[in-house]
Amino acid sequence: MIRVTLKDNVVKEFEAGVCPADIAKSLGMGLYKAACAARVDGEACDLRTPLEKDCSLEILTFEDKDGKHAFWHTAAHVMAQAIQHLWPQAKFGIGPALDDGWYYDIGGVEPFTPEQFADIEAEMKKIVKADLPVEKRFITLEEGRELFAGQDYKLELLEEYAEKGWQLSIYTQGDFTDLCAGPHLMSTGALKAVKILSTASAYWRGDASRDSLCRVYGTAFPKASELEAHLAMLEEAKKRDHRKLGKELGLFALMEEGPGFPFFLPKGMLLKNTLIDYWREVHHKAGYQEVSTPMILNRSLWERSGHWDHYKQNMYTTVIDDTDFAIKPMNCPGGMLVYKTQPHSYRDLPLRVGELGLVHRHELSGALHGLMRVRCFTQDDAHIFMMPSQIKDEIIGVVRLIDQVYSLFGFEYHIELSTMPEDHMGALEDWEMATDALKAAMDELGRPYEINEGDGAFYGPKLDFHLVDAIGRTWQCGTIQLDFQLPERFELEYIGEDGQKHRPVMVHRVVFGSIERFIGILIEHFAGAFPVWLAPEQVRMIPISEAHREYARKVAAELDEAGIRVTVDDRNEKMGYKIRQAQLEKVPYMLVVGAKEMEDGTVSVRARKEEKGGTKTVAEFKAQILEEIASRER
The missing domain is CATH 3.40.50.800 (Anticodon-binding domain)
Incomplete structure (x- = not known):
């Protein structure tokens, strides 16, 4: 027998080998029918996964993020199967779940027309009606080569995964098999309402030198009424598109001479400066001092900060007097140098230093999107230098400041705590201490949060704030990142009460995130009808x-x-x-x-x-x- 800890810490005993689907059924047929996937000891998995030892178990429905992803990931496979039936020459790339549906990259076909969407949907509905079991199997590299013969993109992924030592798995439904880690639904029958939304071109692996594929976007829901509501939201989103309204309202311009570098027009500058004036007001009241650091700094600084090794592909570089320089993608290394301009005592801490810094990051042209994804933006950065004993109180102070700002605009939000990524700096103990400090602050505030495993910055864990706008979409804006690494790398010090030198801890944080992106969000949130205090023309x-x-x-x-x-x-x-x-x-x-x-x-x-x-x-x-x-x- 194994002991399974369920919701509300209820513990039940089951035979070893029981699967989450059976446990869901024992808890009630309603839960069983709604179940999309499971989470075992924090890891998402299929409902058919055998449980062999004591564990914690969550049954995930469409109401859960990972449940939605299993639902939409299965729908992506169903769409690929339908396309395989209609266009047997199709070659399949990747088909991940997104936050509101999925896409699949398809080669060997001409771009699909809206008229062909109906054919794909009709074929998908046949697959859904057949209620095909979705079954997982682990395979060897040799089996994979045989299974995916002629599917060049799948073979490339297969070889790459094998080289990394990953366990290879496939999912099969009827006559369609895909290379995939899952999780998925138990069968195709749960996809009651499906819709193909659009197509676009996408380079294989995001590389402009590789094949151009047809990217097909779609969405699906357990009920037709939910799909209808989602499609109505998408129509409303089109009306609120910040690129359309920004042009109509004379706020900003996007020009071929500067792709990804927006031009702010007079009305847009009034809006931007009003936001900045408000930012300065609330930060002054919260005890922040404002600084400005150079836009271009030399290579040795970026090597010291770790950006040259971990972020160089996103940086713009140049040579000045035979020395490598980079345009700053982040303000933090300059903030380190500001701290080092004078000695500090424990009496100076916490030291809160803010900067409205213009940063540049190289984004692929295909990823650019109005003000939402640009190549240069104003980051409302701040760095707080503190003693370890001050961490919790400072995190609490920043959360309250962010709450004050978002509440002003009428945003609801949720918080994610992102933990250590594979590509990280520093010792495991430091990461554990930093993560525990963030959890302690959130627990004291009584704020709920989700764990986002492995998505922290390379120098520390973080809290991300996801806004919910007027039509229910979410946007990641504010962030609080706890950092033990940069103070070490830059040898930051303060004199403690004991008269000895100590290393401060640092917090990176933004409220708006990117002011440009926040303006884009505000345009869509208010549909261009800004509150009077914010309106460029009142x-x-x-x-x-x-x-x-x-x-x-x-x-x-x-x-x-x-x-x-x-x-x-x-x-x-x-x-x-x-x-x-x-x-x-x-x-x-x-x-x-x-x-x-x-x-x-x-x-x-x-x-x-x-x-x-x-x-x-x-x-x-x-x-x-x-x-x-x-x-x-x-």
Whole structure:
């Protein structure tokens, strides 16, 4: 018999060899039917995996992240099987699950058309209706070579995995077999609602010198109603696309002369600077000092920090006076040098140092996406230098600061704790101490968090903050990274109470992450209709005729004097046209003025929020909008 620890620490005994599916069935048919995968001692696995020893067990449904991934990964195989039936010459690359579906890279075929999507979906539905068992088997390299003869991409992966010493496994459903580690659903029948979404071109292994493949994206859900809701969200996302709205609202431009290097236009700079002003305000209150470090620093610094060995492929380099230099991809090494400019005592700690640093990172052209993935961006970095005894309190302080900022914009969020990756620096003991410190801070705050195994930075574990926007999408923005490595590499010191030299601990943290990316998220979150305090144009004056222009300009001058961002639309256009334009450009307030307003010293207020409209004196409106700006009301 083995002892299995279930949800809420309930322990039950089962015969050795029992599988999670059987345990789920013993707990209730509802759970069994909803089950997608299992997690045994923290590792995701198939529901058919035999349990041979005492363990902890979680039954994963579509509500769980790993459950969704098993669901969508199986759907990717079903789509590949359908394509194999319809296009037998197809050669298969990889087909991973994503956060909202999957893609599969296919060679040997012409790019699929939207009309062909329906054919693929119809064939997928036949496979789903057949309810084919999905079965895993471990194989030898020789078996794999025979199984995947003619499938060049699979053979390449097979040889690579074998060379790394990985255990080779395949999944089979009916007449389709794929090289895969899983986990997967038990059968194809659970995929009740499937949809092919789009196609794109993708180079094999992301290498522009390799084959160009057809990447097919899709999604699936246990219920048709869930698929319909998801497709409605995608339609809403198209309307909110920050690239489309950024152009329409005159915020930023993307040009061929600088791929991945966005141009901010006057309105976009007003928005960006308003965010920066807010950043400076909250950081000043939280005890941060601001610095600025050089954009280009020499190779020896990047070797010392570890970036030259671990990150060089993403760095832009140059030669100055016969010496290698790099444009900074991160602000942290410069922050180390700032700390070393003067001696420090324990009385100086914690030392909180912030920087709005412009960093450059080489991204593949195919990965670039508006403001969301760029090659240069402003990182709202900060480094906190502290004694080990101060770690927990400082982490708690940063979490509270991030919460304050995200709450202002109406974002909900969840937190992931990412642990030591394979490619890391430093001793295991340091990593364990750092990870335990992050867990202790989160536990004291009473905040739930998920463990993201092996996804930490190469120098330390981290907490990642994933925002949820107005239509339910998640975005990774804020991060808190605990670092024992760089202080060691840069020989940072402070004099302790005992008069001896000690090594400080350091935290890297960002709130916005990339200011450019955060602006992209805000554009989509608010659909371009920013809160008044953030709107690049807060008020638009609209005189009814030429006779009212002078009054409109006089009111605009008074508002401008009070610090309100205001323009006057005095073009020779019809009133209806000018009002419509202001609405399309998402201006929070339109002030229409004519003969009556001139006579009474009032303005006719048209507001996005109807309750804030009506006729008001200039003084009343000015007081109202200034209060709204000061309170940063959403």
